[in-house]
Amino acid sequence: MAQPKLAIEIGAGLYEPVLSGFDDNNQFPVAKFWNRNLLTNYGIYYQFFYNARIGYSSYTSWAGGELNNEGGSRPIFFRSISYRMFPIETYFRYKPKIEFNFTLTPIWGRSKIQLNTRLNDSGDDWDILLGIYGNNSVDLATMGSMKSDWLGYSGQLGIRYYIKPYLGLDFKFGFMNNYYSEKKWRLQGNKILGPVYEISKLPIFAFKIVYGLK
Amino acid sequence: MTYFRITIVIFVLMSSLFAEHMFSKIQNPCDDPIISKVRKNGMVPMSLKERIYFIRVKRACLNAGGSEEVFAQIELKEYNRDFGKAREMSSWTSTFSYSVIVALFYYFVLGHMADV
Numbered sequence: 001m002a003q004p005k006l007a008i009e010i011g012a013g014l015y016e017p018v019l020s021g022f023d024d025n026n027q028f029p030v031a032k033f034w035n036r037n038l039l040t041n042y043g044i045y046y047q048f049f050y051n052a053r054i055g056y057s058s059y060t061s062w063a064g065g066e067l068n069n070e071g072g073s074r075p076i077f078f079r080s081i082s083y084r085m086f087p088i089e090t091y092f093r094y095k096p097k098i099e100f101n102f103t104l105t106p107i108w109g110r111s112k113i114q115l116n117t118r119l120n121d122s123g124d125d126w127d128i129l130l131g132i133y134g135n136n137s138v139d140l141a142t143m144g145s146m147k148s149d150w151l152g153y154s155g156q157l158g159i160r161y162y163i164k165p166y167l168g169l170d171f172k173f174g175f176m177n178n179y180y181s182e183k184k185w186r187l188q189g190n191k192i193l194g195p196v197y198e199i200s201k202l203p204i205f206a207f208k209i210v211y212g213l214k
Numbered sequence: 215m216t217y218f219r220i221t222i223v224i225f226v227l228m229s230s231l232f233a234e235h236m237f238s239k240i241q242n243p244c245d246d247p248i249i250s251k252v253r254k255n256g257m258v259p260m261s262l263k264e265r266i267y268f269i270r271v272k273r274a275c276l277n278a279g280g281s282e283e284v285f286a287q288i289e290l291k292e293y294n295r296d297f298g299k300a301r302e303m304s305s306w307t308s309t310f311s312y313s314v315i316v317a318l319f320y321y322f323v324l325g326h327m328a329d330v
Contacts (some may be wrong), residue, residue, distance in 0.1 A: 096294055155317035203322075214259060
């Protein structure tokens with residue numbers, strides 16, 4: 001047997017996007033480190049070749065808080081930006097416990113905005129939110145969430161230290177390129193304008209704990 | 215309340231899964247068959263239950279005056295085996311790695327220069 005064929009990972013990432021769609025309006029929760037720069041990460045990898053793994057890895061940025069919409073019911077606002085990656089990773093061991101790895105991956109990004117609003121105020125709250133981005137009033141059947149998908153790619157270089165033969169600490173750095181457009185949001189079948197994210201060229205750092213299952 | 219219930223369900227589930235390995239007393243830990251199994255195959259192919267059991271056996275064996283050298287050798291052998299298999303890149307993997315380095319160089323160095 002060699003090193004783990006199947007491994008799972010959890011960790012955290014750091015990056016620095018410019019989310020002017022939120023920063024330019026004081027109605028949204030205040031930008032802080034945890035809701036701007038921090039990404040939570042999980043993933044699963046399968047070693048399919050001698051020095052290569054394939055897998056799924058997801059980095060997500062979360063934000064939540066009260067929406068200060070004047071005239072609305074101040075609903076709970078929730079936003080996520082997920083960078084879902086399908087990486088191919090090659091690696092070699094520099095020392096018995098130290099590995100270098102090289103990752104290239106396409107990204108299937110998704111952002112989601114949700115309002116937890118009272119049923120009677122749902123329409124008003126959504127109209128106020130959508131108005132911020134220049135939309136007209138949208139007919140909503142029930143409470144919903146607005147979503148946007150985009151594609152991108154990422155390259156990362158990593159170093160992994162094995163604490164045990166099946167347990168490692170992985171540090172990665174690299175970049176992400178995302179082809180995001182604020183014009184491609186949708187809400188219950190309606191095409192709408194969404195917040196501006198400047199996430200096209202971003203350096204990324206990540207720290208992960210990798211556990212080999214088999 | 216829901217979280218409390220979920221916690222209890224998880225605890226009961228984990229207990230029933232691992233009870234035998236978690237709480238049973240280990241007789242003659244230094245002669246336990248799991249040690250020779252790990253020596254032969256390494257720790258990687260073992261299930262989580264077996265890994266927990268092995269850690270308990272190791273602890274019990276050391277407490278009973280067993281040699282730490284035996285366990286250190288098992289781990290070292292496994293590291294060296296992995297090192298031997300992964301110290302050189304095979305087939306297309308080296309080309310792929312160079313591509314990643316080129317992509318990073320392009321992004322961080324040439325991209326930065328283009329912005330300046």
